Amino acid sequence: MVPLLTLVATVFANFGGIVMPEIETKNEWARGLKGVNLFHNSMSNCSQRTRVALEEKEVSWTSHHLDIAKDEHATDAYQSINPNGVVPTLVHDGRTIIESIDIISYVDEIGHGPSLVPDTDDLRAELDAQLTTAGDTQGAIKVLSHEFLFKPVRKMNDKQLAALRATHGNRDLIAFHEEFSKGFSDERLASVVKEFADAFDRLEGLLQSHGGPWLLGTQFTLVDIAWIVNVHRLDLMRFDFRHWPALKAWLGRMQQRPSYKNGLEKWEPKGILRFFGLYSRLRSLFGGGVNAYIRK
Ligand SMILES: N[C@@H](CCC(=O)N[C@@H](CS)C(=O)NCC(=O)O)C(=O)O
Structure with a gap:
């Protein structure tokens, strides 16, 4: 799930038993963000997946919407947050998680309500x-x-x-x-x-x-x-x-x-x-x- 490009910057975080990639973002501003922040795009299917998970688990979050048609994902600032320059990216109290599948697993861990992972x-x-x-x-x-x-x-x-x-x-x-x-x-x-x-x-x-x-x-x-x-x-x-x-x-x-x-x-x-x-x-x-x- 982790593209080669990000492997160099990836450390593996063990969160509630789930191992998931977390990257060390170089962006100071992003590292200082408080709460759950999602960098996303309205029509992007990967972003949709993360927003549905946030809703399902009743996690309040701050939106940072990027207009892909205007290449807002291609700025140096965004690429210093997510080196792949794609959406979504979730930043939670300075921790940066990329890859929509990993993000939804993370949201399941931090959110409310029943687990979205079966126990058998x-x-x-x-x-x-x-x-x-x-x-x-x-x-x-x-x-x-x-x-x-x-x-x-x-x-x-x-x-x-x-x-x-x-x-x-x-x-x-x-x-x-x-x-x-x-x-x-x-x-x-x-x-x-x-x-x-x-x-x-x-x-x-x-x-x-x-x-x-x-x-x-x-x-x-x-x-x-x-x-x-x-x-x-x-x-x-x-x-x-x-x-x-x-x-x-x-x-x-x-x-x-x-x-x-x-x-x-x-x-x-x-x-x-x-x-x-x-x-x-x-x-x-x-x-x-x-x-x-x-x-x-
Ligand atoms: N494997 C990544 C894929 C991310 C990805 O490809 N995002 C698309 C939107 S769904 C993107 O940012 N595309 C930019 C472009 O097409 O220029 C994930 O699941 O998060």
Whole structure:
């Protein structure tokens, strides 16, 4: 879960038995911040995950919103807080945690209410596996989001790419935007859709074998929070869930939770959602939407 870039700066903190990466931020101001502070973006799926966890665990937090379209994540100041220059970053009384999956585990430890981690070994092993898969699908959701939702507004021209290269230290991020500006191949799109189809098969199986209502059964867990943001993102693309009916029903239940409404829905600008709806419809009609890549 920790990109190579941050390994040098990573120390491992043992918090309530969970080992999670905590970085030593170089930013003096951030080190002096009190309480729980989240550096995030309204539409970023990784940020949504952390906001849902904060809501679920009733943790009060201070918002530091970064406009990714304006490259606010590429400033020296932000990169001195999170050397990967991506959101989210959680700073809690000077401790800095990066990686959304690690952040939600941390929030579960510091927050209120019942634990979001099951206490049997089997379910805990499943939770670990599902958190890892949810985190690992970030590359795939990024490709799909940029292709099927953000394309008309987020594709960079040569000048914008040059500006990002000059300011941003994360080579993987730059390589991604270079690839996106050239256009993803059909093979690449088919392979990332397959990654989701395979992951959804597993989630569908979990819902059926445990009997719901949540992914690991009767207990609402971090797995529900980790996955909701990606399932929601595909739903925005008008992804056809016909092969995953239990997952679709789970999405409906998740959408009723106050943590979803306050941590995710409330932050998504309505104008952008209307634009995504229109663009997805047009892509389905003329350009081949995401469903053209489902092989079942
Ligand atoms: N593995 C990281 C991924 C973080 C990440 O990729 N964040 C995206 C938003 S979801 C970002 O900051 N992107 C900046 C960009 O695309 O320029 C996590 O889970 O926190």
